[in-house]
Amino acid sequence: MSPRRVTLAEVAERAGVSRSTASLVLAGRSRELRISHSVEQQVIAAAKELDYRRNAVSVGLRTGKTRTIGFVSDTVATSRLAGDMIKGAVEAARERDLLLFIGETEGEEDLEVGLLQAMHDRQVDGIIFASMFTRAVETPAALTTGPAVLLNAVPKGQSTLSSVVPDEIGAGRSAAQVLLDAGHRDGIHLIGVGPRIRDVPPEALAGVQRLTGIHEVFTGAGVELAGGRICSDWQPELGYEATRELLRETTPSALICLNDRIAVGAYQALDDFGLKVPSDVSVVSFDDHPVATWIRPKLTTIALPHYELGRKAVEVLLREMDSDSEGSAPLGETHRLPMPVRLRDSVAARS
Amino acid sequence: MSPRRVTLAEVAERAGVSRSTASLVLAGRSRELRISHSVEQQVIAAAKELDYRRNAVSVGLRTGKTRTIGFVSDTVATSRLAGDMIKGAVEAARERDLLLFIGETEGEEDLEVGLLQAMHDRQVDGIIFASMFTRAVETPAALTTGPAVLLNAVPKGQSTLSSVVPDEIGAGRSAAQVLLDAGHRDGIHLIGVGPRIRDVPPEALAGVQRLTGIHEVFTGAGVELAGGRICSDWQPELGYEATRELLRETTPSALICLNDRIAVGAYQALDDFGLKVPSDVSVVSFDDHPVATWIRPKLTTIALPHYELGRKAVEVLLREMDSDSEGSAPLGETHRLPMPVRLRDSVAARS
DNA sequence: GCCGGTTGCTAAATCGTGTTAGCAGGGCGC
DNA sequence: GCGCCCTGCTAACACGATTTAGCAACCGGC
Incomplete structure (x- = not known):
């Protein structure tokens, strides 16, 4: 045919x-x-x-270069996240005449091994190993045999792999600064993590880093956090419960929600108690999930730059590929991408 | 190295x-x-x-089979949709030892051509051509040179391509039936499309098909729709506006929103008018976007089976590949996947 | 007339595998 | 002793490109 x-x-x-x-x-x-x-x-x-x-297959056999890269992630479907990260990577790849293989491990070791093998069998020029939420990962052995980059993840232990991650500490700083700029100094509560850094499970890297940045700025300004409530999972339901518990005890001046889904729950709890955002309570959050613009008032949030993360990963990978073909050692740098502030309507000035 | x-x-x-x-x-x-x-x-x-x-590259050169398929879509990032569809396809592919190339055309013809060429250059065994919202597409010439399947799209004009689509008409029937079962017969309004089929722009295939199913069931039950309002884009904001306009004129008994994002807007408008869901007004919707379970009360909606669509596309493509290697003609069938009802808390019984 | 250098192209090997035709050797029948 | 069949393996070509070494022809100088 x-x-x-x-x-x-x-x-x-x-x-x-x-x-x-x-x-x-x-x-x-x-x-x-x-x-x-x-x-x-x-x-x-x-x-x-x-x-x-x-015929690219023939060229691949002869030259060993397939103009193909592998994109392996733990899951490609959780939240919109994956979509934009993949989109960024796909576009950056296309601009350079590369094609992307994609696969997901679901966090299972044997799937991961099999997938990396399948990609190496097809002679990919490099691999992007992505995590859907920022965390430290055990670097798979199969990644060390060729150019590779970690995306949204940092290597556990020492490693020569480069990585691309969002600047979560900077995001924490931004969130705190937004409240400071609006004149908030008292009654600021966290929803999602405890008020102290040790009240955060260390696997949730984003959580501790965001909190670190928040503390840094508040401490510098002589402001003390009024409190914080842990959510075991960062979903609306848990955010709702945590916020209700808080409101039963006190009425905060501002809430820092650890992500937008928690903020959705917080809005609902505030509504239950007849509190208006932002006139009664201001809310800042993280991620810039689409829902942030769907709720009323629109949510001020510190955005995860998914698209840019994807693009950056292929750029860094290309540099690794160059250095590999020159026979030099992997670069092993960590690239932090800024998380931009999306100022919307959920923060009011406090006199 | x-x-x-x-x-x-x-x-x-x-x-x-x-x-x-x-x-x-x-x-x-x-x-x-x-x-x-x-x-x-x-x-x-x-x-x-x-x-x-x-070495898969060598085998590919020798045998012409690369155990690789291309997944081309107009965009991979709009809504969660893409993620789940890709996830389904990726998993189905992996189970059969296939790897997926992905690419996106952004709806631009030259990118589309370039992408299909790049994939053919790499000797993909077949191609899944996906659209992110159900519609009729002009079949690219490059798809007729090898096994291919349309996903979430039907060929414009006649074509021998098989396609995989959600059963939108059935979804319309289900939505109507949910209301009928709850005893609703009067005051049922549509948000998103006009009450009559000709009030829907025909490009929005999902819209006309959902409406067709709705009409079919209501007509069969002797029920007449009370009205409908078009939204130029199916976003919360437009849904909000359309619902407010409706509420200024009348108080409906039930709303059929053409998707969940519109429903989010409708909830907000109903809240503005002091109307409670579902005691005052029942709401049914389509898509089963994650937000459907985040809003209160949780939304009853007819789900788009994204994951299954992705899986099915791979299965159908494999059949096309078999028939191709046997030298027989493409199958050219349309596969409609059922859209399941997610009964939640937004529909109340009317006595 | 010989040597050396340039110009313009090609033969042949190579990448790693799949596949077909056929070879060597043994056993058997007559 | 010859022919034939079977068993068990291998030689050699093919897939479609890249790349290196080298060949033929011409020119110029002495």
Whole structure:
């Protein structure tokens, strides 16, 4: 059924030259190898007439370069997150004529191993190993055999892998600063993590880092957090419960929710108690999930730059690939991307 | 840096046989070609000791089969939709030892052409051409040269391509039936599309089909729709506006929102008018977006089976690939997947 | 007339595998 | 002793490109 592809041999024949010559011309090495102008034009014309395209599989076998990279993540479906990260990676890849393989491990070790093998079997030029929430990961052995980059994850223990992560500490600083700028100094409560750093499970890297940034800024301003409530899972339901418990005891001046889903629950709890956002209580949050603009008032939040993370990962991977092909060692740098503030309507000035 | 992969030649040498023999054994053709048991065991042992894995690129070149499929969509990031569809496809592919290339066209023709070329250059075994919202698409010429399946889209004009789509008409029927079962017969309004089929822009295939199903059931039950309001875009804001306009004129008994985002807006408008869901007004919707369980009361909605759509697309594509390799014509069937009802708390019984 | 250098191209090997035709050797029948 | 069949394996080509070494022809100088 498929009308067999045109091969280099056919182009060469039509142009009346050898395959070698045709290959050289099409690789742009005519000058270098002193191919005459007329022959060059004939080859180019023949290729155009036959609508010739290189067979990438063959080139891959011969050169070892497939212009293909693997994108492995623990899951591709949780939240919108994945979509934008993949989108960023896919677009950055396409601009460089690379194609992306994608796969997911669901956090299972054997799937991970199998997937990385399947990709190496197909001779990918490099691998992006992504996590859907920021965390420290055990680096799979299969990643050390070629260029690789960690995305939204940092290596557990020492490692020569480069990684790309959002600047969560900076995000914490921004959130605190937003409240400070609006004049809030008292009655500021956290929803999602305890008020002290040791009240956060350390696996939730984003949590401790955001909290670190928050503390940093408040301490610098002489402001003390009024309290904080842990949520075992950062879902609306848990945010709702945690906020209700808080409101039964006191009426806060401002809430810092550890993500937008928690904030959705917090809005509902505030509504239950007849409190208005932002006139009674201000709310800041993290992530910039689409829902942040759907709720009323629109939520001020510190955005996870998913799209940029995806793009950056392929850029860093390309640098690793270059350094690999030059025989030099992996770069092993950590790239932190800023998390931009989305100022909306959930924070009011306090006199 | 990469410790060069073990090749078949090395396995053969270690086992003391020719490459041909090693190849045959590892392909499981020992019986067929009368390879002695002892030789067979030696080869297998050698392969295991060296941790040999076939080079998929080489196999691809030799056999023309790369165990790779392309997933091309107009966009991979809009809504959670894409994530689940891709997840379904990725998992179904992995179970069959296939890897997925992904790419997005952003609806631009030249990107689409380039992407399909890039995939064909890499000798993909087949292509899934996905749309992120159900619609009729012009079939790209590049899809007719090999096995391909349309996902969430139907071919414009006649075509031999198979397609996989959600059963939107059935979804419309389900939504109507949910209200009928709860005793609603009067004051039922639509938010998102006009009450009559001709009040829907035909590009919005989901809209006309959902409405078709709704009409079918209501007509069969002798029930007439009280009205409907078009939303130019199915977003919360537009749903909010449309619902407010409606509420200024009348108080409905039930709302059928054309998707969950519109329903979010409708909830807000109802709240503005002091109307309670579901005691004052019942609400049914479509899609089962995550937000449906975040709002209060939880939304009864007819779910888009994204994950299953992705899986099904791979299954159908595999059948097309089989029929292609047998030299028979493409199957050209349309597969409609049921959209399940998620009964939650937004519909109350009317006496 | 010989040597050396340039110009312009090609033959042939290579990447790692799949596959087909065929070879060597042994056993058997007559 | 010859022919034939079977068993068990291998040689050799193919897939579609890249790349290196080298060949033929011409030119110029002495």
